[in-house]
Amino acid sequence: MTDRNLERPAPGAPDFRYEEHESVGSTNTLCFDRARAGHPGQLWIRADLQTEGRGRRGRDWSSPTGNLFTSLLLIDPQPAERIGELPLAAAVALANAVDKAAGTLQLVDLKWPNDLLVNGAKLSGILLEAEVLDDGRQAVVIGFGVNCVSHPPLTLYQATDLRSLGFQVTAGRLFEALAASVAEQLAHWCQPGGFQSIRKQWLKRAAHLGKEIKVKTAQGEISGIFADLDARGHLVLKQDDGRQRTIYAGDVFLSDNHG
Template identity: 55%
Template sequence: MGGFETVSSTNAVALDFARKGDPGNLWIVGQRQTGGRGRRGRPWVSEPGNLYASLLLIDPADPVRLAQLPLVAALALADAVDRMCGTHRLVRLKWPNDLLVDGAKISGILLEAAVLADGRRAVACGFGLNLSHHPELPDYAAADLAGLGYRVTAESGFAALAESVSLQLDRWRNEPFSGILADWISRATGIGNPIRVRLSQDELHGTFVGLDEEGRLLLRGEDGSMTTISAGDVFF
């Protein structure tokens, strides 16, 4: 594990290690990030007191399976929250990898991949968990574990995260994805309800039907047509 007081972003540091030849399975943990990022390059507030950690993976699976990783990561973090808080199913999941408590977002997960000079594929799985404070977000309600009544240190939070990620990655590598998908769906919020999905160039409206066998969102339009969505921001 690499621990840093201040980093640009734990994902960026992890990918730098990959480019220098690191074999992977390396955790990068920062007390503070100066350039933390969310999806679509949005800034992620990263002041001390919360958990910021990235796991570097090298060639973790066949490239066609990498689209499953966001759901694996979200399930691992949800299980980790229960471990660190002593709770049972405290967290609900919003597709693809947001963690909600009473409808408020408590985390950010960002996966970034790069093909290295020697042809290996590096994947940085970045986790940000609101332990002691939370940002004010324009599109979502946000919360932190301390404000919800759970006092968790970054050290104990990371230990729980590392254990949960290891267990879920083992499942993903060695068992059918259907088991992880079923566990994710059992924590899901919004299935059967109207949603809108913001894509990079468009916004779709319809009913959240569920997920397909690869974890992609199924959206039924008002005309009954079905759209399969691989990436997007969901709003209820």
């Protein structure tokens, strides 16, 4: 019997490596540990259970057994100024993987920058973190948490899971679809102009495009119509006075308070 912890080719993406664990604190943290130890990257780490899962802006991420918890380590994937495009590429990859694993077409909508929604309820979270290593390499880690069989009852946003929606999708099956889908999107992303095809795919699933939204940023709350994504994937708001404003980071809510 193969030791699950041993690194091996990733299912669905043989050009990537893969580790599997019963329980870890955080798959993102473990990826950074591997990077600091000199790992060359293209490494997936998946766990059945996370005890210290985290989401965007330092929030806790509920991590019960049966859901998917996995992170991908990349080393110097592209110049640093392009790393901000990766959350959108990851969201498109995960949305496509959910469709493949569940046998659906356009099941999920995307909320900027990278949340997956079904009927307005949050199905997953994606957390991208980056660190410049002591040897000058940049480690980029993309963490995915997907509600396959359960979801937390009380969160900042309404949540859902695939089982509640009527889809029997195991974490293992979804991971294999995700690994293949991420490999495909990263290949697009690394091509000259490749992000534009990802941007177009993202906009086809955009949950709030053309709607009045509120964006909570570190500087305060901004309202306007979700008009577009710019060429780097930033949110473009059309404000009441007709001016357009580019948002680089923030939490999006519909103006009627339903995120």
